[in-house]
Amino acid sequence: MTRTRRGRLVRLAIAQAAPVFLDGPRTVAKAVALTGAAGRRGVSVLAFPETFVPGYPFFVDEGVFGRFDHAPSKEAWRLLLANSIEIPSAATRALGAAARRARCAVAIGVNERSGRSVFNALLVFDAAGRLAVHHRKLVPTHGERLVWKPGDARGLVLADTAAGPLGGLVCWEHWMPAPRQALHDAGERVHAALWPQVRDAHALASRHYAFEGRAFVLAAGAVLRRSDLRGGVDWSTLAPHAPDPILAGGSVIYGPRGAVLAGPAGDEETLLVADADPDDADREAIDLDAAGHYSRPDLFRLEIDRGREDRVTRRGEAAPPSSGGRSRKRRGVRRARSRRASRRPRRR
Numbered sequence: 001m002t003r004t005r006r007g008r009l010v011r012l013a014i015a016q017a018a019p020v021f022l023d024g025p026r027t028v029a030k031a032v033a034l035t036g037a038a039g040r041r042g043v044s045v046l047a048f049p050e051t052f053v054p055g056y057p058f059f060v061d062e063g064v065f066g067r068f069d070h071a072p073s074k075e076a077w078r079l080l081l082a083n084s085i086e087i088p089s090a091a092t093r094a095l096g097a098a099a100r101r102a103r104c105a106v107a108i109g110v111n112e113r114s115g116r117s118v119f120n121a122l123l124v125f126d127a128a129g130r131l132a133v134h135h136r137k138l139v140p141t142h143g144e145r146l147v148w149k150p151g152d153a154r155g156l157v158l159a160d161t162a163a164g165p166l167g168g169l170v171c172w173e174h175w176m177p178a179p180r181q182a183l184h185d186a187g188e189r190v191h192a193a194l195w196p197q198v199r200d201a202h203a204l205a206s207r208h209y210a211f212e213g214r215a216f217v218l219a220a221g222a223v224l225r226r227s228d229l230r231g232g233v234d235w236s237t238l239a240p241h242a243p244d245p246i247l248a249g250g251s252v253i254y255g256p257r258g259a260v261l262a263g264p265a266g267d268e269e270t271l272l273v274a275d276a277d278p279d280d281a282d283r284e285a286i287d288l289d290a291a292g293h294y295s296r297p298d299l300f301r302l303e304i305d306r307g308r309e310d311r312v313t314r315r316g317e318a319a320p321p322s323s324g325g326r327s328r329k330r331r332g333v334r335r336a337r338s339r340r341a342s343r344r345p346r347r348r
Contacts, residue, residue: 010163012190013043014220014272016251016265019055022076022230024083027053028091031108032098038271039102044127044162048108049222049251050170050194051120053091054083056222057111058196058246059239060143072238079232080147084111084118087134092123100129105161107168107192107218111148112136120148122168122194124159132159137170138179154308156182163216164189164278171195174205180212181302184291189256189281190216197221198250198264210254214284216261216276217254222247223267256284 015034020026031048038046050056057080059065065073085091099106105126112121120140124133135155140148156179158165167183167190174180174193183191191213193206198221206219224247229235235242245267252263253274261274288294 009275009277010044011042012163012216012218012253012261012274012276013038013041013046014218014251014253014263014265015046015048016221016223016249016272017048017052017269018223018225018228018247019052021055021224021228022079022083022233024054024085024091027055027083028085028094032094034271035095035098035102035104035106039104041271041273043102043104043271043273045105045166045190045192045218046102046107047168047192047194047218047220048106049220050109050196051111052108052222053085053110054080055224056196056247057144057147058224058242059235060146062239062241064238064240065143066146072234076233076238077147079230080111081113081116081118084113086113087121087123088131092131095123096125096129096131098129099125099127103127105132105159105163105166107133107166107194107220109170109194109220114149117149118147119151120144120170121151122155122170122192124166124168124192126159126161133157133166133168135168135170138173138176141172152306152308153179153182153304154306156186156304156306158183158186158188161190162278163276164281166190166192168192168194169209171202174202174209178302180209181290182304184213185302187291188213188215189278191218193217193219195219195221197223197247198252203250203252203264206252207254207258210256211258212288212290214256214281214288214290216256216278216281219252219254221250221265223249223269256281 107124112119120137122135126132136151138151158167167188195202210217226244248267251265253261
């Protein structure tokens with residue numbers, strides 16, 4: 001890899017691949033192998049598609065899934081739940097270890113199991129193998145709401161990588177202005193845009209994000225064919241109108257002004273690679289910096305609640321502490337008490 005005048009080039013890549021559909025352990029093993037292959041090619045940042053582990057539940061949009069007392073829907077849900085991963089778990093330890101061995105930051109989409117609920121999660125492991133970002137998709141779209149719980153803003157943070165600070169969003173979050181601005185404000189330079197597949201509108205949103213955020217964007221899509229579907233589910237009933245391929249890849253890598261650096265890929269499994277100068281993200285901010293000189297903080301404010309509640313609170317039981325800190329109400333009470341104390345006359 002050559003060197004630039006100000007620094008070295010870094011290699012960005014997308015693992016456009018098919019999961020071992022609805023088989024969590026085997027899909028994790030495949031992700032580990034693909035991460036190793038990327039590391040051997042000198043990749044610094046690698047992105048996988050949305051819910052790669054154990055696959056995107058494409059059947060939610062078939063209009064059949066979720067019918068009351070519908071046996072194929074129940075079995076598909078059971079398999080998805082059983083093969084989703086808990087965080088932390090042996091699966092996340094394996095993914096982190098693969099990132100560490102490859103010396104590569106890895107952004108991967110997973111179905112996250114929490115009790116008997118499932119979240120659409122984006123995980124980022126840094127090159128040391130640490131889980132640096134755990135983001136849950138904020139709003140499942142349309143039929144997805146039968147599968148995933150809504151997420152939160154705790155994961156709108158960045159991971160340090162050789163290419164610069166890395167963040168990510170999932171699918172239609174790229175049409176939500178507030179999460180985009182949160183990552184711009186955080187200082188993002190590399191962005192993982194995770195999609196089931198990268199259709200025209202998805203590519204447009206990803207390219208817009210690159211231009212708006214002056215960031216490198218890895219728009220990652222999966223491939224999935226009818227022959228990849230797992231047995232045990234009556235797919236002819238559950239997904240009678242699914243095309244083949246079901247998911248057609250289309251991954252693409254954009255530069256920080258929206259230029260195409262690699263792709264778009266076709267509908268085959270591939271490692272899509274682009275070499276980039278990380279300093280380009282700062283060079284292109286000369287005329288547009290959505291978090292700086294092209295913002296108006298005197299007029300607009302973005303408030304983010306980074307709390308996460310994972311446990312039911314029952315009557316008479318204290319509420320679990322929020323990872324986002326004290327609640328606004330509690331902070332307000334504390335501030336009010338402080339003001340009252342400051343007005344009391346001091347005792348001599």
